[in-house]
Amino acid sequence: MKAAVLTQTGTKPVYADFPDPRPGTGHVVVDVTAAGVHHLDLAKASGAYGDPGTLPYVIGADGVGRTAAGRRVFFTSPVTPYGAWAERTLVAEQDLLDLADDVDDITAAALGNTGLAAWLALTWRADLQPGQNVLVLGATGALGSVAVQLAKALGAAKVVAADRDPERLARSSENGADATVTITPDTDLVGSFRDAAGKHGFDVIIDPVWGDPALAAMHVAARGARHIQIGQSAAATIQLPAHILRGARLEILGFAHVDPPVQVRRDAYLKLTELAATGALTVDTMSLPLSDCQQAWELQQQGAPRKLVLIP
Numbered sequence: 285m286k287a288a289v290l291t292q293t294g295t296k297p298v299y300a301d302f303p304d305p306r307p308g309t310g311h312v313v314v315d316v317t318a319a320g321v322h323h324l325d326l327a328k329a330s331g332a333y334g335d336p337g338t339l340p341y342v343i344g345a346d347g348v349g350r351t352a353a354g355r356r357v358f359f360t361s362p363v364t365p366y367g368a369w370a371e372r373t374l375v376a377e378q379d380l381l382d383l384a385d386d387v388d389d390i391t392a393a394a395l396g397n398t399g400l401a402a403w404l405a406l407t408w409r410a411d412l413q414p415g416q417n418v419l420v421l422g423a424t425g426a427l428g429s430v431a432v433q434l435a436k437a438l439g440a441a442k443v444v445a446a447d448r449d450p451e452r453l454a455r456s457s458e459n460g461a462d463a464t465v466t467i468t469p470d471t472d473l474v475g476s477f478r479d480a481a482g483k484h485g486f487d488v489i490i491d492p493v494w495g496d497p498a499l500a501a502m503h504v505a506a507r508g509a510r511h512i513q514i515g516q517s518a519a520a521t522i523q524l525p526a527h528i529l530r531g532a533r534l535e536i537l538g539f540a541h542v543d544p545p546v547q548v549r550r551d552a553y554l555k556l557t558e559l560a561a562t563g564a565l566t567v568d569t570m571s572l573p574l575s576d577c578q579q580a581w582e583l584q585q586q587g588a589p590r591k592l593v594l595i596p
Contacts, residue, residue, distance in 0.1 A: 285301070285304050285370060286575070287299075287369060287371065290343055295329075297578070297581065305363075312377050314351055314372065314374075314375050315371070315372055316347050316349040316370055316596050317349050317595070318393035319370075319574075319595075319596070320593060321588075322584075342366050344368025344370070344373075345397065346360040347368035347393050349373070355380070355382075357383070359379055359381070360379050360397060361375070381553045382554055384554065384558040387561040391567055392560070395567060398426045398430065399427075400541045400549060401541035402430040402490070403556055405512045409537055409543075412435065417444070418442070418488045419489045420443065420444070420445050420446065421491045421492065421497050424449055424453060424456065428447065432456050433564075433565050435460075442463070442481065443461050444486070445464045445465070446465040449466075455568075463480040465477060465480055473500035477500055477501055477503070485532075486505055488512065490512050491511060493517045493519075494522060495519030502529075509532055510537055514539055569591050570588065572595070573594070574594050574596045576594075
């Protein structure tokens with residue numbers, strides 16, 4: 285079969301032949317129809333997460349496809365050395381999730397673990413309640429853009445989107461954000477967040493960036509707020525004054541999409557794709573053939589403005 289194969293840590297994958305996977309006890313072969321492209325794929329291949337394991341291996345953490353029995357599924361965590369960027373992959377049967385009949389493969393793959401992370405961060409981890417205020421940092425990214433839409437769909441009173449690009453932030457307003465904050469080096473972030481939030485402040489902060497934006501957001505946290513820490517695209521560390529935590533009784537909660545139980549993830553993904561099938565949730569996508577895996581790699585490195593999906 286053809287696949288995007290990594291032969292050496294710190295290099296790009298190559299489009300090449302790779303041995304076909306074979307089914308085994310508890311594992312099924314999936315014919316891949318669409319695969320998501322994620323920063324995690326690049327980070328793992330770079331060695332940022334330590335030894336990437338067996339080389340060569342196929343890139344890709346999740347995707348959409350069909351089993352030999354004809355079941356259409358979203359899959360995650362392919363069995364090493366197989367991955368999602370391939371014509372076929374091997375997956376533990378327990379890691380197969382069903383999706384709505386009317387959602388297309390590209391949208392379903394684009395939602396994938398990114399959409400799951402947004403949904404579960406708001407619900408399972410933050411316990412967002414109708415009528416509460418939400419701030420989404422990194423709101424123009426793949427996770428953030430979904431989180432803005434979902435927060436509104438889940439009944440948030442006010443959703444504020446914050447990021448660096450004012451043109452892309454305009455799309456957040458179209459997707460339901462009640463206010464936007466453009467993050468620049470000279471922006472008074474605390475003041476801007478306070479103006480956007482109003483007197484009550486933010487009950488839930490979705491944070492894939494950390495750094496100065498996260499610290500500024502904590503200054504505007506409502507009493508009992510939940511700050512959901514997902515990533516560190518702005519900085520890896522902050523200097524956090526203790527009184528901010530005490531004053532708001534703020535909870536800082538780490539989160540990864542793999543944390544919830546499997547059934548919670550199954551239910552969440554089905555709801556996500558049902559929303560997408562009705563048009564209530566949209567994802568800006570860009571699809572490329574699997575043979576262009578190196579181009580997808582470079583676009584992801586540069587910060588692609590749309591969610592990238594590979595088509596075998």
